[in-house]
Amino acid sequence: MEDFSRLRIGQGMDVHAFAEGRRLILGGVDVPHTKGLLGHSDADVLAHAISDALLGAVRGGDIGKLFPDTEPAYKDADSLKLLAEVAAYVRAQGYEILDVDSVIAAQAPKLSPYRDAMRENLARAMGLPVESVGVKATTTEHLGFEGREEGISATAVCLCARCC
């Protein structure tokens, strides 16, 4: 009989605004677009949402607690490296990462051509098989800040299990 009391869910979300002259990094993929996302780090909104989901599962706070945006070390940081640190932290707390799923809300650009590359990058960073990482994209039908192309949001959920 499964011991479901070992299971923990986590949820994360993040938002970054578009800005001229910035790269658009999503799930570690440099997506060609007319503008990118503003942030202290590389502003990888998807990697940040997944990081927060993982931290939520182990009640570890959020990425701002681990990687303060006032810290010069994180200026232009590669968020996949931060995600790898978060995954290591989760395991150090005695948890196994079982499954991760996510959604990017972006009116543009079209992201489906980059979905599998994102899944591979994220899976590698977390030390997971690619089958355990889901990435989806949706427009918001021109509604809200994503729909007005002012920014992009991402949400993520994960399932973790306490090892012992």
Ligand SMILES: Nc1ccn([C@@H]2O[C@H](COP(=O)(O)O)[C@@H](O)[C@H]2O)c(=O)n1
């Ligand atoms: N930035 C995006 C947004 C959406 N997609 C893909 O298009 C499909 C339809 O989107 P709707 O918002 O109209 O439901 C969606 O399921 C994605 O496959 C995309 O590639 N990039």
Ligand SMILES: C[C@@]1(CO)OP(=O)(O)OP(=O)(O)OC[C@H]1O
């Ligand atoms: C990873 C960090 C580091 O500055 O990235 P930011 O680009 O500041 O992004 P945000 O999602 O606002 O906060 C998370 C930060 O900890």
